[in-house]
Amino acid sequence: MTRRTKLRNRARRKAGRLPAPLKCVRFGELFNQSIGYRYASFEETTAAILSGFKGEEWRCLRDFTGAVLKSDLTPDEQMKLWATACTD
Known part of the structure; x- marks a missing residue:
């Protein structure tokens, strides 16, 4: 097995079966331990976070979350x- 193959396999194992697309990483970064203190309700929190996603980013996030919910x-x-x- 070549070094390149080993590195690629290691990266795949680290990412898991359903790796997060780079566009969705920004969504994940918005969730932190103090998020509950910034907004009065879950609805306000969700609206504030999702307001920054437009067009292609929104579709990518929608498709990714759908895949996660359907996965095992x-x-x-x-x-x-x-x-x-x-x-x-």
């Missing part, structure tokens, strides 16, 4: 997915 990811894989999306 294990709890460990879900945690890995959230970790790659830069949430805390």
Whole structure:
């Protein structure tokens, strides 16, 4: 096995079965531990976060979240997915 193949396989294992697209990482970065203090309700929080997504970013996020909801990811894989999306 070549070094390039080993590195590619390592990156795939790290990303998991359903890697987050780079456009969706920005969505994950908006979720942090103090998000509940910024807005009065869940609806306000969601509206504020989603207001920054337009056009292609919105479609990418919609398609990705749909794929996650339809997937059969294990709890460990879900945690890995959230970790790659830069949430805390």
